[in-house]
Amino acid sequence: MQDDRLLSLGYWKELVSRRRWLILACAMLVITAAGAFSLTRAPEYESICTLMLNRQRVEAMNLQDIYTKQQTGRPADIVLAQVEILRSKGILEKAIHDLESRGLLRFGDDVAGEVPSWPRRILVAAHVLRAESTRTADEKREHYVQRLRQRIEVFNTGGNAFLSVAVKAQNPQLAAEIANAITAAYIHNDREMLRHSADEAVAWLSDRLREQRDSLVAAEDSLRAYSGPAGRDEDLSPLAIQEMARFQQALLDVRLMLLQSETVGAGGSEGGDASDAAGGGDTVDGEVNAALREKVRRELVDTVASLSQLRRKLGESHPDVIMAAEKESQLRAEMLRLDAIAPRPSSSIGGGARRLRPQDLEALRAQEKLLQQQIDSSLKLNATKGEAATRYTILKREVEINRSLYNEMLTRLNEITISSGLDPVTAEVFERAIPSERPSSPDHPKTLLIGLVLGLCLGLVVAAVGDHLDESLRDPTQANDLLKAPVLAIIPDHLKLPDRVPRKGASRLYVGAGEESISAEAYRVLRSHIEGTIPSAESAILLMTSAVAGEGKSMTASNLAAAFAESGRKVLLIDADFRRPSLGKIFTLRDGSCVGKVLRGEASPEASVQPSGVPGLDFLGFAGGQVPKGRPATEAFQRLFEWSRKAYDHIIVDMPILMVAPGVTEVARAGASVILVHRPGWVQAQVLNQVREHLALARTRLLGVVLNGAGQRWSTSRYLPVYYYAGYRTQPPS
Numbered sequence: 001m002q003d004d005r006l007l008s009l010g011y012w013k014e015l016v017s018r019r020r021w022l023i024l025a026c027a028m029l030v031i032t033a034a035g036a037f038s039l040t041r042a043p044e045y046e047s048i049c050t051l052m053l054n055r056q057r058v059e060a061m062n063l064q065d066i067y068t069k070q071q072t073g074r075p076a077d078i079v080l081a082q083v084e085i086l087r088s089k090g091i092l093e094k095a096i097h098d099l100e101s102r103g104l105l106r107f108g109d110d111v112a113g114e115v116p117s118w119p120r121r122i123l124v125a126a127h128v129l130r131a132e133s134t135r136t137a138d139e140k141r142e143h144y145v146q147r148l149r150q151r152i153e154v155f156n157t158g159g160n161a162f163l164s165v166a167v168k169a170q171n172p173q174l175a176a177e178i179a180n181a182i183t184a185a186y187i188h189n190d191r192e193m194l195r196h197s198a199d200e201a202v203a204w205l206s207d208r209l210r211e212q213r214d215s216l217v218a219a220e221d222s223l224r225a226y227s228g229p230a231g232r233d234e235d236l237s238p239l240a241i242q243e244m245a246r247f248q249q250a251l252l253d254v255r256l257m258l259l260q261s262e263t264v265g266a267g268g269s270e271g272g273d274a275s276d277a278a279g280g281g282d283t284v285d286g287e288v289n290a291a292l293r294e295k296v297r298r299e300l301v302d303t304v305a306s307l308s309q310l311r312r313k314l315g316e317s318h319p320d321v322i323m324a325a326e327k328e329s330q331l332r333a334e335m336l337r338l339d340a341i342a343p344r345p346s347s348s349i350g351g352g353a354r355r356l357r358p359q360d361l362e363a364l365r366a367q368e369k370l371l372q373q374q375i376d377s378s379l380k381l382n383a384t385k386g387e388a389a390t391r392y393t394i395l396k397r398e399v400e401i402n403r404s405l406y407n408e409m410l411t412r413l414n415e416i417t418i419s420s421g422l423d424p425v426t427a428e429v430f431e432r433a434i435p436s437e438r439p440s441s442p443d444h445p446k447t448l449l450i451g452l453v454l455g456l457c458l459g460l461v462v463a464a465v466g467d468h469l470d471e472s473l474r475d476p477t478q479a480n481d482l483l484k485a486p487v488l489a490i491i492p493d494h495l496k497l498p499d500r501v502p503r504k505g506a507s508r509l510y511v512g513a514g515e516e517s518i519s520a521e522a523y524r525v526l527r528s529h530i531e532g533t534i535p536s537a538e539s540a541i542l543l544m545t546s547a548v549a550g551e552g553k554s555m556t557a558s559n560l561a562a563a564f565a566e567s568g569r570k571v572l573l574i575d576a577d578f579r580r581p582s583l584g585k586i587f588t589l590r591d592g593s594c595v596g597k598v599l600r601g602e603a604s605p606e607a608s609v610q611p612s613g614v615p616g617l618d619f620l621g622f623a624g625g626q627v628p629k630g631r632p633a634t635e636a637f638q639r640l641f642e643w644s645r646k647a648y649d650h651i652i653v654d655m656p657i658l659m660v661a662p663g664v665t666e667v668a669r670a671g672a673s674v675i676l677v678h679r680p681g682w683v684q685a686q687v688l689n690q691v692r693e694h695l696a697l698a699r700t701r702l703l704g705v706v707l708n709g710a711g712q713r714w715s716t717s718r719y720l721p722v723y724y725y726a727g728y729r730t731q732p733p734s
Contacts, residue, residue, distance in 0.1 A: 012460075015460075015463055015464065016460075016463075018463075019463035022459060022462060022463055022466075023456060023459030023460060023462075023463055024459070025459070026456075026458045026459030027452060027455030027456050027458075027459055028455065029455065030451045030452075030455030030458055031451040031452055031455055033451065034447050034450065034451025035447070035448055035451065037447070038442045038443075038444050038447040038448070039442075039444070041441070041442045042170050043439035043441070043442065044168045044169065044170055044439055044440060044441045045168065045169060045170070045172035045175050045435070045438075045439050045440060046166055046167065046175060046436055046440035046441075047166070047167055047169075047175040047176040047178075047179045047433035047434065048164050048165065048166045048179065048431075048433055049164070049165045049167075049176075049179040049180055049182070049183045049429065049431065049432055049433035050157070050162055050163070050164045050165075050429075050430045050431040051162065051163040051164075051183055051186070051187075051427045051428070051430060052161060052162055052427060052428055052429075052430040053160070053161055053162070053163065053426060053427050076160060078160075079156050079160045079163070082163060082427070083155075083156070085186065085189075086152075086154045086182065086186050087149060087152065089149070090189070091182060091185050091186050091189060092145050092148055092152075092182065092185075093145055094188070094189065095178065095184070095185040096141060096145060096148070096181075098181050098184065098185065099177060099178065099181050100141075104174065105144075107138075107140040148167075148178070151167060151168045151169070152165060152166065152167050152168075152179075152182070153166040154166075162430060163427070165179050165182055165183055165433075166179070167179040167182070167433070168440065172435035172437070173435045175433070175435070176432075176434055176435045176436075177433075179433035180429075180432055180433050183429055184429075186427070187427060187428070187429070190426050190427060194426065198416050201416050202413065202417060205409055205412060205416065208409060209406070209409050209410060209413060212402065212405050212409055213406060215402045215406075216399070216402040216403055216405075216406050219399040219401075219402045220399050222395055222398070223395045223398075223399050226391070226392060226395055246295050246299060247374050247375050249295075250292060250295060250371050251368065251371045251372065251375070251401065254364060254367050254371060255368065255401065255405065258361070258364050258365070258368070292338055292367075293338045296331055296334050296338065297335065299331055300328065300331040300335065303324060303327050303328050304328060306324055307321065307325060307328055310324055375394065472680060472681045472682070472683065472684055472685060473678070473681070473685055473688070476707065478685065479678070479688070479705055482685055482688045482689050482692065483676065483691070483692050483702065483705050484692060484702075485676075485692075485702045485703065485704050485705055486533065486704045486705075487704065487705055487707060488526055488529045488530060488533070488675065488703075488704035488706050489522060489523075489525050489529055489706050489707070490522070490706075490707045491519075491522045491523070491526070491552070491556065491708040491709065491710065492518055492519065492522055492709075493709045493710060494510070494519050494709075509559055509562050509586065509614065510559055511523045511524065511559050511562040511563045511566060512562040512565070512614040512617075523556075523559040523560055523562070524563050524566075526556075526560055526563065526706060527560060527563040527564055527567065529704075530560075530703075530704075533704075534673075534703055534704075538673050538701070538703065539650070539673065539703070540645060540650060540651065541641055541644075541645075541650075541651045541671060541672035541673065542560075542650065542651070542653065542672065542673060542675050543655045543664060543667055543668060543673065543674045543675065544557035544560070544652060544653065544655060544675055544677060545655040545656070545657065545658045545664050545674060545675075545676060545677070546657050546658065546676065546678060546679075547657065547676070547682075547687050547688065547691050548657055548687070549580065549657055550679070550682065551677050551678055551679040551682055551708060551709075552679060552708040552709055553655075553657075553677040553708075554575075554577065554582040554583055554586070554654050555708075556677045556706055557573065557583070557652050558573060558583060558586050558587070558654075560652060561617055561652045562614050562617055564616075564617075564649070564650050564652075565615060565616035565617035566614075566616075568616065569616060569649040570616055570647070570648045570649045571616060571618070571648060571649065571652065572609065572617075572618050572619075572620060572648040572651045572652070573587075573612065573617060573620070573652050573654070574595055574620045574651065574652070574653045575595065575620065575621045575622045575654050576595060576654060576655050576656075576663070576667065577655060577656045578596070578622060578627050580656070581621070582654075583619070583621055583622075584623075587612045587613065589619075589621040589623060592607075592608075593608045593609070593610050593620065593621060594608060595608065595620050595621065595622050595627075595640075596622055596624070596625040596626065596627045597625070599627050599628055599633065599637070599640065600625075600626070600627070600628065601636075605640060605643050605644070618648070629663075631666075633663065633666050633667070634666050634667070634669050634670050635670075637666075637667050637670040637672075638670040638671065641671055641672065651672075653667065655667060658676075658691055658694065658695075665695070665698035668698070669698075669699075669700075673702075673703045674695060674700055674701065674702050674703065675702075675703050675704055675705070675706060676702060676704075676705045676706070677706045677708050678707055678708065679707075679708050679710075680707055680709070682709075
């Protein structure tokens, strides 16, 4: 079968029509197997318990992003984590222990509500599988947990706000209890984790709070111990004060980030990890540099605006204008330096607590050192413009930084202490599972429908594979290509015709008395094709043969002879199949009439020829005896054909099969032409190729091929529209 035929819808229609019983048999077989499988399965019931997520976990520090004042998160990742927790072995084991303590499951005996399926019972009875009773209680419990993991399904509904736990079991009450027990175990486990995380956060914050309090006390002591004069605003220029304040604020921001990174490692939560994953590829070094650039940029804008106003009011030579111009130059140089340190970030800085990498922590410490150097540099720059005021401002700002950190940590500690005393939950039961009234599986209609679809597909595949492996003729074109001869006619299978007409009396002919039937029309079309396509000199003597027995050459020869006689021709039909003569079953053989005697010269043709009962058709049969072989047979047939040509228009000879008896080529050398009768599907296509080669080697002319006993697929082809033509002829007159 050629591959391009698989793409033709007409081919599949024809295949279904031709192999419909095979396809239906496959479909019925698969449907029966699917129905038996569905009926032998134990029914299972499904119960669903729904959880509502309403909080995040406790964090030691929950600082907002320093610059963007936004928090980022990945709720989808958090929900996926909760799904895995609900399916975890630990949660399921807690749920099973809870049900066992309540007496709903007993692993000492058979598991409550679990009935082995029929296939398992058969395999256990055949000693293929081990029975459940041979296991210990711990083994049964472990096996039940493993099976439970396969039966439960956890999915989110309503966005990321709800989680549903679906459990299947053979007992509807047990399925609902298992679903509720799993959610209860999950909530209890979540509470324990929250309390544990809160305790760890409180312990860590208490230690850091004491350290920060010591730092605050030390800073306040340094401020009080300062022996110099208190700073005055007029000792420093407004630009210098603003510069010192911004550098101090940047230093506070860096220290807050360092503190935040340490809190993630000490009492961090899932939210922090999610933020770390969502933060992309920005490093802390880039974030701090971006923040410093933004501060310097704003300060530069303010300075340029102030310088423009001072120039309009005071002129270029005023000291304030000169100082402002000097400050602008310093800020521009600072912008160039920061641009050289790190590239400008392409997006805003991600928020939330993140677990920093070691190189990021080193970058933070480097930025802290850089800011301290900037403060020292500013201090030296303004040494002549109010050293006492600058020193006092630095000490005072240090106290404010430590106090801000201390207050932030104290506030967070109070929040965690209060929340740890409450009943913390991150999820609550929104809808409890209830026993189902109808089983969720097996679904018999669905199983049968799937079986029907699979059966039809299997039937199509089997039919297509069988058609592909079939090496017989599939269409008239293939016969033309193999035999290098035209298809003269396609004779339908008489037994499968819709308007089958029985053959008349003992003659067993379809043609001969003017009958109007599909069979008769087929032989008439064969006669017309021979008369219209083959010269009369070549079609005067026709040898009817076939490749193997049973292809209908004798029936074709007798009906073709009757068709010629019906058209007014004088026809002689000779039975030359000396091994298996069969024309005697169609025509009554008269005593003493035998073609063998004629060939041996014991009787004359005039005395041996007898009427067949069909007007214009004479018959010369074979009654047995020895016949000439080889060259004498050729000479004998030449004498018979010379006499026949004078008395008849057509001589049709029924010959033996070509692949067994050598008589066909011997008779053909006497001046006859060969017509091959082939029944589609009777032999492989390679046999027909051997027939063609055999005739070519014997230098025998093959006039054409007659496809006999073809089904409706062949008869309605473009070569012979027999069905349409016969139906048209039998229409009553209007």
